Amino acid sequence: MSVGVFLVLLLGYFGATPGFLRVENLRDILINAAPLIIAACGMTMVIVAGMIDISAGSALAVCAVVAGLTAKSGAALPFVVLLPILTGALIGAVNGWLVAAARIPAIIVTLGMMSVLRGGVIWWTRGEWIGNLPASFSAVGRGEVAGVPVPVLVATSVVLATALLLSRTPLGRHVYAVGGNPLAAARMGIPVGRVLWLVFVMHGALLGLSALVYASRFSVIQSNAGAGFELLTISAVVVGGVNIFGGQGTVWGSAIGGLLLQVISTGLIFRRVSEYWAPSVQGALVLLAVVADALRTRRAGR
């Protein structure tokens, strides 16, 4: 839980800046972190299963465009919510099939899919922005239920649901087993291929949900939406202490990791650090987290 301690320290550091600890600002941080946290929950499952997905940013763009176009077509709200999620699940199903049935390494599959999806979305939208989104659509991203912003509500539910799934269900245990040692998992009779496929489908569906929350916050959707989002998501998961080799980690850690990245990005703005430096801070943070983890594991191993 070193990531939690780190978060508290950072809040203390940035808290010294006037205005940072105001309720409105903390609330904005939570809302802005929501899409990242939702996606990080899915990515946690993927990485715990020993896989990786670097097409997540491109998939987010596809789902965001689907959400925007569905909303603009005047479809009822349930469709606007369901279609991007289904699109994400479909993308996940293709990735999962290529990984599980065709047995292509996940990094290759998702590297290829990254180009296919990004190229596809720019081709489809002709690189134009999707604007004039109906007010009902924005209500998803800017609405509130009992004073709690909808994105925060959605993110919290996703964290709870995926945490329960991973820790309390047979499927969750299978995900850890497959990521820890696929050969042993197969010997124990776990359907490794099916577990991997399901993980990618669920991760895809969560990306669709993340895209919906993300897209409905703004008045336009750009075809370059989500560029670099895969790195941000993987960073959140790694900072959250999930073992990159698979088999270990929780969505709690990843959720705090996602929050941490958002706190830093907002905090740097408050500290008036040029935004150009932001990627270095993110990179340094990831390194710090994994180096600390590596040193601790080594000490524990001796």
Next chain:
Amino acid sequence: MKRLAVRREAVLVVLLLVEMVVMQALSPLFLTPDNLIEVVRQSAEIGLIALAMTLVIITAGIDLSVGSIVGLSVITMGMLWEDARLPLSVAVPLALFAGALMGGFNGALVTVVGIPPLIVTLATMAGFRGIALGMSQARSIRNFPEGFLWLGQGYVGGVPVQVWILAAAALLFHLALTRTAWGRALLSIGANEAATRLSGVPVNRVKIQVYVLSGFMSALAAVVYAAHVSVAKPDAGLGFELTAITAVVLGGTAVSGGEGGVLGTLIALLMVGFLRSGLTLARVPAEAQDMMVGLLLILVVAVDRWSRRSGRE
């Protein structure tokens, strides 16, 4: 193992020839010497990176930071020249050294601290890019002297300078990989690192050398790229890592390490270059080309996996 690699390269050459015939049918401008030379010129910078990436992947590693090393080395060179008033004959070697240093940083984290290369280079990909943008405040540096631009725009014997550089580097890499103990050590580390360590190979030192080489080649590509496009920008090299990795994997180097070669990488690089050039001539938009390159990557690896599995059974 050797026969498999040769067959793989033969398949690639056949694919390349088929592709050229199809492209020629699509556009009569395709098979002109000018166009072919232009394609190779466009591929040269990523080619330099892909050569080193081949070695990295052969050791079962990966380097996602190469594109950011391009950005940070090129802006280092530009600022040393413009702000520190150093001549380019000093700034260029210093930029190459900076690239090697960045690679060394990656290598040290991978070997000494023991962090997976995917994570190390994912982090330094963001880190190096941020430093490049932050220290330059995202400005571009222009007005380089003619002598420098020659590196990216000049010709020797009718062939662009950077193509000569790529050819020389490819020959060196090929010989190093296939004819030296160091090359055999790389293949052996990728196949079984623990066993290689037990057999007395200084695994950590060799792996650091590979990442240093990757950083150095990225910086070399950065210098050539700046001369080619006449500008040094901190966002140079964005996405280069993906094209380079695609070429390496398409060229038959296994991502799990232990097998592969630079010839396959070069052929695959040309395949992608010709594909893009032909499609551009046929007025296919760039984003549709991206889709096709992505599909090509998945398809080639799928066929490869399938043929190996059926060959084993």
